[in-house]
Amino acid sequence: xxxxxxxxxxxxxxxxxxxxxxxxxxxxxxxxxxxxxxxxxxxxxxxxxxxxxxxxxxxxxxxxxxxxxxxxxxxxxxxxxxxxxxxxxxxxxxxxxxxxxxxxxxxxxxxxxxxxxxxxxxxxxxxxxxxxxxxxxxxxxxxxxxxxxxxxxxxxxxxxxxxxxxxxxxxxxx
Amino acid sequence: xxxxxxxxxxxxxxxxxxxxxxxxxxxxxxxxxxxxxxxxxxxxxxxxxxxxxxxxxxxxxxxxxxxxxxxxxxxxxxxxxxxxxxxxxxxxxxxxxxxxxxxxxxxxxxxxxxxxxxxxxxxxxxxxxxxxxxxxxxxxxxxxxxxxxxxxxxxxxxxxxxxxxxxxxxxxxxxxxxxxxxxxxxxxxxxxxxxxxxxxxxxxxxxxxxxxxxxxxxxxxxxxxxxxxxxxxxxxxxxxxxxxxxxxxxxxxxxxxxxxxxxxxxxxxxxx
Numbered sequence: 047x048x049x050x051x052x053x054x055x056x057x058x059x060x061x062x063x064x065x066x067x068x069x070x071x072x073x074x075x076x077x078x079x080x081x082x083x084x085x086x087x088x089x090x091x092x093x094x095x096x097x098x099x100x101x102x103x104x105x106x107x108x109x110x111x112x113x114x115x116x117x118x119x120x121x122x123x124x125x126x127x128x129x130x131x132x133x134x135x136x137x138x139x140x141x142x143x144x145x146x147x148x149x150x151x152x153x154x155x156x157x158x159x160x161x162x163x164x165x166x167x168x169x170x171x172x173x174x175x176x177x178x179x180x181x182x183x184x185x186x187x188x189x190x191x192x193x194x195x196x197x198x199x200x201x202x203x204x205x206x207x208x209x210x211x212x213x214x215x216x217x218x219x220x
Numbered sequence: 221x222x223x224x225x226x227x228x229x230x231x232x233x234x235x236x237x238x239x240x241x242x243x244x245x246x247x248x249x250x251x252x253x254x255x256x257x258x259x260x261x262x263x264x265x266x267x268x269x270x271x272x273x274x275x276x277x278x279x280x281x282x283x284x285x286x287x288x289x290x291x292x293x294x295x296x297x298x299x300x301x302x303x304x305x306x307x308x309x310x311x312x313x314x315x316x317x318x319x320x321x322x323x324x325x326x327x328x329x330x331x332x333x334x335x336x337x338x339x340x341x342x343x344x345x346x347x348x349x350x351x352x353x354x355x356x357x358x359x360x361x362x363x364x365x366x367x368x369x370x371x372x373x374x375x376x377x378x379x380x381x382x383x384x385x386x387x388x389x390x391x392x393x394x395x396x397x398x399x400x401x402x403x404x405x406x407x408x409x410x411x412x413x414x415x416x417x418x419x420x421x422x423x424x425x426x427x428x429x430x431x432x433x434x435x436x437x438x439x440x441x442x443x444x445x446x447x448x449x450x451x452x453x454x455x456x457x458x459x460x461x462x463x464x465x466x467x468x469x470x471x472x473x474x475x476x477x478x479x480x481x482x483x484x485x486x487x488x489x490x491x492x
Contacts, residue, residue: 067270076337076409096233104240111247115342115378118247125244129237178248179339180406181385188407 054090058106061086066113077192080199081120083110084171085207087128088164089151092144096132103128116179123175127167138162152208164204165197172197268344268376271333279330279472286472293362324439326475327352329359334381336409336468341381343367347476348375358438358477364466365389365431365442366474377476383409383468390435391444394428396421402429402444402462409468412445417458423450429462436482 065083072078086106090099107121114120135150138159148154150163172193180189228235279286329351333344347353349372359366359379367379367387380387385406391414392399400416417423427447433440443465450460479485 067274070335071274074337079337097236100233100236100240104244107244114338115340116248116338117250118244121244122241122248125237125241129233129241132233178245181339185407 050091054086057089058086062109062113065110070114077195078199079192079196080203081110081172081175081196082200082203082207084124084127084168084200085204087124087131088167088204089149091149092135093146099128099131100125119175119178122178123171126174127171130170131167134163134166138166152205160205160208161201164201168200168204169193169197172200268332268373271344272346275330275332282470282472285470289362290473296362323479323481325478325480327478329353329377329474329476331471331474332376334468334471336381336383339385339406341383341468342370343379343381343471343474345369345377345379345474345476346375348373348377350374352478353377353476354478356437357479358442359474360438360442360477361466361471361474364444364464365438366466366468366471368437369476381468382412382464382466389438389444390432391429392432393417393421393423393447394430394441399432399434400457400460410464411448412462412464414447414460414462415457417450417460419452419456419458421458423447423458423460425449429460436479436485438477 061083065081069080069082072080083106087099087103090102094102103124104121107124110120110124111117135144140155140159145154150160152160176189176193176196177183183189327347329345329347331343332346333342335341335343343359343366345353345359353369353372355369355372357369359369365382367381367384368389369377370380371378382389382402383404385404388401388403390399391402398417398421400414402412402414404412414429425447429444429447431438431440431442431444445462445464445466448461448463450458453459
């Protein structure tokens with residue numbers, strides 16, 4: 047339990063630092079704004095109780111809002127994503143269900159399962175985020191394009207992190 | 221009562237989500253409707269610390285360009301000095317001089333954080349309250365206007381960039397003094413929109429747009445940009461696309477403007 051707490055705290059701090067120190071300083075174009083911090087919500091264990099999931103999402107979004115001066119935009123997008131997470135997990139569950147003590151990662155459930163899981167949730171998060179940020183449906187397709195491109199880059203980074211940070215079996219396995 | 225509890229227990233996931241989401245959305249809406257940029261959060265200091273270390277590193281990559289700009293501006297200022305003060309040494313005046321009514325005072329600052337790819341872009345400067353920066357001061361660079369200071373801590377200040385959809389500034393055409401409102405539509409970091417110029421005003425491609433000085437934040441006549449195209453939208457007013465002269469992707473040194481007469485003007489206009 048303590049081990050779990052330590053691991054997820056560390057993951058949270060690393061993701062927030064990567065987001066504000068590196069990704070926010072990239073500024074490739076206004077269409078490419080990856081938000082890697084959503085990986086934290088994706089990585090939480092299967093057995094996490096609903097209330098904790100929502101509170102974690104609220105806290106994560108709130109921290110990002112503070113750093114990015116956006117007030118509520120990240121919080122609402124991350125919350126919505128967290129709310130959809132149990133439903134999505136049920137929807138794409140493998141035939142014999144989820145194995146106890148396994149984690150939502152490529153290592154445990156394979157590439158195509160993980161892609162389905164992350165694409166749905168990341169796209170949802172980015173869609174809410176960008177439309178709420180623009181606060182109008184005026185340039186509907188421009189915003190939609192931003193959502194697509196940014197989601198693509200976020201997912202790319204998420205998949206990359208699966209291979210680089212989490213060595214298959216062993217390292218950091220609590 | 222038991223049914224209610226059972227109901228709450230059964231749907232608590234949805235209800236908790238609803239409560240938290242309502243809190244978040246109302247925060248966001250409040251921010252979008254009213255300009256709440258005057259928050260100075262606790263995180264401001266933390267992120268400013270990180271940003272300063274990053275920018276002191278990345279500054280090295282812009283040294284050549286920065287030097288060129290500084291020397292250009294130096295030449296420009298020397299020329300101005302020659303024109304204005306050549307006649308007599310007695311005309312040289314300082315900040316506190318009451319005889320010559322100096323209205324604006326410039327403080328140089330370094331940009332330690334900047335973004336152009338959001339809807340609400342902000343800059344962070346390395347000067348704060350201790351160096352005389354206060355909220356609602358204009359920020360300019362040699363090429364044009366940059367933004368207005370919002371939150372100020374002891375040694376740092378955050379600036380609402382012109383590239384922030386909440387930013388509005390009163391602007392006019394240099395050639396005939398007709399004024400309108402300049403704002404950014406969130407599309408392109410090199411272009412902004414000038415609204416509310418009456419349709420009978422001759423406005424052409426290439427006209428210079430400068431600040432009107434009405435807001436007491438920017439001195440009158442500070443450069444903003446060049447008219448790229450103008451078309452009549454919704455009835456009687458032009459909406460003109462302005463090519464900004466400030467290059468927001470290459471900001472390193474800026475000037476913060478304090479208006480020494482602002483209090484007096486605002487008192488008269490009853491805003492404060």
